[in-house]
Amino acid sequence: MSDISNKDFQFIDINTIQAERITAPRYSYWASVFRVFFRKKVNIILITLFIILIVSSFVIPAFAPYRPYENITDAKTFNLSPQKAMDYFGGFSFKWIFGTGQMGNSIFYGIMSSARTSLVLAVICAAINMTIGIILGAVWGYSKKFDAVMLVIYNIIANVPYILVISVLVYIIGAGFWSFIFALTITGWLGIAYFFRTQVLIIRDREYSLASRCLGTPIPRMISKNILPFLTSVIVTLLATELPSYISMEVFLSYIGVGLSAEVPSLGRMIQEAQASFLIYPWEFWPPVAIAAAITIILYVLGQNLADASDPRTHM
Amino acid sequence: MKRYMLKRILFSIFSLLVVVTTVMLLVYTLIERSVIFQMDDVWNKKNANDRTAYEYIQYQKFGYLEYNDYASFLKTKYEALYGADYTKNENFKADLAAIQDENTYMENASVQEFLAQNEANGYKKTYLQPVRSTAGKVKKGGNAYLLAVRELSPFVRLWNYITHLITFETTNDVKDENLTDRYIRVEKDPYSGLFAVVGSGTTHKYLLYFDGRFPFIHQNFMHLNLGTSFTKYRGSEITQVISTPTGDQIKKQTQYPAQIGTDQYVTTAINFHTLRYNPNPRNAKEMEQYPDQYTAYSYHIGGLSMIENSFVAGIIATLIAYMLGLPLGIMMARHKDGLLDKIGNGYIIFIMAVPALAYIFIFASIGTSLFGLPYKFANAQVKVLAYFLPIISLSLPQVGGLMKWMRRYMIDQMNSDYVKFARAEGLSEGEIFRKHISKNAMIYLVHGIPANILGCLTGAIITERVYAMPGVGNLLTAAINGHDNGIIVAVTVFYTSLSIISVILGDLLLAKYDPRISLSSSKGGGR
Numbered sequence: 001m002s003d004i005s006n007k008d009f010q011f012i013d014i015n016t017i018q019a020e021r022i023t024a025p026r027y028s029y030w031a032s033v034f035r036v037f038f039r040k041k042v043n044i045i046l047i048t049l050f051i052i053l054i055v056s057s058f059v060i061p062a063f064a065p066y067r068p069y070e071n072i073t074d075a076k077t078f079n080l081s082p083q084k085a086m087d088y089f090g091g092f093s094f095k096w097i098f099g100t101g102q103m104g105n106s107i108f109y110g111i112m113s114s115a116r117t118s119l120v121l122a123v124i125c126a127a128i129n130m131t132i133g134i135i136l137g138a139v140w141g142y143s144k145k146f147d148a149v150m151l152v153i154y155n156i157i158a159n160v161p162y163i164l165v166i167s168v169l170v171y172i173i174g175a176g177f178w179s180f181i182f183a184l185t186i187t188g189w190l191g192i193a194y195f196f197r198t199q200v201l202i203i204r205d206r207e208y209s210l211a212s213r214c215l216g217t218p219i220p221r222m223i224s225k226n227i228l229p230f231l232t233s234v235i236v237t238l239l240a241t242e243l244p245s246y247i248s249m250e251v252f253l254s255y256i257g258v259g260l261s262a263e264v265p266s267l268g269r270m271i272q273e274a275q276a277s278f279l280i281y282p283w284e285f286w287p288p289v290a291i292a293a294a295i296t297i298i299l300y301v302l303g304q305n306l307a308d309a310s311d312p313r314t315h316m
Numbered sequence: 317m318k319r320y321m322l323k324r325i326l327f328s329i330f331s332l333l334v335v336v337t338t339v340m341l342l343v344y345t346l347i348e349r350s351v352i353f354q355m356d357d358v359w360n361k362k363n364a365n366d367r368t369a370y371e372y373i374q375y376q377k378f379g380y381l382e383y384n385d386y387a388s389f390l391k392t393k394y395e396a397l398y399g400a401d402y403t404k405n406e407n408f409k410a411d412l413a414a415i416q417d418e419n420t421y422m423e424n425a426s427v428q429e430f431l432a433q434n435e436a437n438g439y440k441k442t443y444l445q446p447v448r449s450t451a452g453k454v455k456k457g458g459n460a461y462l463l464a465v466r467e468l469s470p471f472v473r474l475w476n477y478i479t480h481l482i483t484f485e486t487t488n489d490v491k492d493e494n495l496t497d498r499y500i501r502v503e504k505d506p507y508s509g510l511f512a513v514v515g516s517g518t519t520h521k522y523l524l525y526f527d528g529r530f531p532f533i534h535q536n537f538m539h540l541n542l543g544t545s546f547t548k549y550r551g552s553e554i555t556q557v558i559s560t561p562t563g564d565q566i567k568k569q570t571q572y573p574a575q576i577g578t579d580q581y582v583t584t585a586i587n588f589h590t591l592r593y594n595p596n597p598r599n600a601k602e603m604e605q606y607p608d609q610y611t612a613y614s615y616h617i618g619g620l621s622m623i624e625n626s627f628v629a630g631i632i633a634t635l636i637a638y639m640l641g642l643p644l645g646i647m648m649a650r651h652k653d654g655l656l657d658k659i660g661n662g663y664i665i666f667i668m669a670v671p672a673l674a675y676i677f678i679f680a681s682i683g684t685s686l687f688g689l690p691y692k693f694a695n696a697q698v699k700v701l702a703y704f705l706p707i708i709s710l711s712l713p714q715v716g717g718l719m720k721w722m723r724r725y726m727i728d729q730m731n732s733d734y735v736k737f738a739r740a741e742g743l744s745e746g747e748i749f750r751k752h753i754s755k756n757a758m759i760y761l762v763h764g765i766p767a768n769i770l771g772c773l774t775g776a777i778i779t780e781r782v783y784a785m786p787g788v789g790n791l792l793t794a795a796i797n798g799h800d801n802g803i804i805v806a807v808t809v810f811y812t813s814l815s816i817i818s819v820i821l822g823d824l825l826l827a828k829y830d831p832r833i834s835l836s837s838s839k840g841g842g843r
Contacts, residue, residue: 159335171347171351299669
């Protein structure tokens, strides 16, 4: 025991910060979200499909632009089934894989350009509506004075048929791509804001929020630390239903005749033009329906699964 | 509670008014009114002043403005003076020709009279100068017009609309000095064999009567006038349009009012309960047939009206949806992650994600090709079969929605303390699900029931279009495309009233279903 001396030891101060540290496993929220998300094989398959869809709907129209009136002078090319179209245009070609439309247009190029329009439209509309809706909804839920005013406005605007609002706007500012987006977003955020207001209301008065408020936490910190983390999965769920809904909405509005203008290729217009004779020329009708359904289902399922994954309770 | 309801109703009326005003402003002021001529061939064919005059005719028809025309003013003036062949009168010809000279027309006495009369009523003089070529000859369509025009201000329009919304029939409706015998009394009705309230001096002869057609008792005391169609149903009131049957005329053996008691029978489709006052003198034949001036009539028409079509299809679909959706949702929750749950979820995703248009066409093609159901409404051999596909198309998405929410709320409730308690008490799983959880889960769904039922009255846009079903769903879209402003306003008022009523009914039903919920007092210390 004699060979132990004082210099073998080192003096350590009391370190309060070190003492407070809890040795728990590292937890990163988003890393866990994606770990849970990619655990499901179906998500990987769907994401692959979605990437293929996005790439083809952006790349194919870039290299092979859709020209709806290229064969308009040749009446023999109208309404050809895929087999007949390939015979007529000389052999197999991807261009005629779904036959020709009412004006000899290529259905395949048509749906690819239209899919691009639909995707861009959905992303832009969702981005605008979600941003305005979430910000205003958060304030709406948080401030009692604002709540009283907004409820009156909501009750009134929600009762004006949105088809009317959209068609009036389309008449006033024209039927172009951007004016259509304007028409969809001018009142579209209201529903999101209302939904979000209710969610904020529920969480605002929870005990932990109340405790925070008693401790004097400033409002921005309350929103960013207490409320928003809880609402992440709600926002993702909302996104999962909003994104496909704009594609459905465009299809619906084009069908009733207040959609995009004729120059913009869109799935709704293609479906609308083909629906009258969908029993006679099914190849004109089902491809745009199938692509619209594929986009919406993929977006919806991916969104729902992401929403499930973004709920911290699933991270165990 | 009463005070609360009164407050709710007053607030509802207020928001209805604001909605009407908003919609009126939208359709009458925001849309450039000249769009109505975009597809108009008549407008295209007309030139110069003729075209402008035609525009005024159309604007008046569409409810934008009111105007008086100098030519028709002269017509009434000279007709009163000289009878039917006033056109041969020299003064008339001179007065009519006076406006063709832009320099001297104001000196004409008739023109001055016309302007003075109209300007007193707030009309403004609108003179369309003759359009001449360089040689001085009037160009094609370039004849001068003299009009007095009055724009309708939004407030006047709103006021007119509200004051004409509900009208009551009185014995002073008929403006005829010779009609001295004015009454409303109960009489024996020869057509139904029961009693009826009959009026004289009122617009309708029968004010309250019974017949064999749903709802069996009909009244003419009060009329709801939501608005008048300007184009599609030319001048008809929208409430009439949607409630008039769309089928064929039904002929019956019956008697004219004056022939009752005799043995003279006729086979006709005339519905004598609908007799209305006709100011024109009766001709010899009508003298025999009718005892009084009530000679205007409508026919007995079979089939369902537009609103009945929509409602019948909608209500059956809603019933099916509740009968299928709720039990399926409960079963999915009970066997969570089982096969049924997976299939059900797949279905829900399909219905939620796929555009409505797409799945309706999928149902349509399956129904027509596999089951041979009629596709278009008008082509159906058996009329009842034509309702099958629309009802299926309407109910399947509703089933999906109800399944989704029922399952969600059931699962939320499954870990509640009362469920654990019930299990501890030894209740069977079936009993717990049926009697305890589903009742609590239903609380969230009860609120939407009135909205679902009343929503059937508004019809379905896509379904009715795809199957060419004569319903009310496409009124609004058709009106928007045809710039039929009267219908747009009427339909909006109708939709808004229904949605307001269904929210109030939903709240009441919810309070009735769940006694813990109280509408009038705000709990939780007020937020």
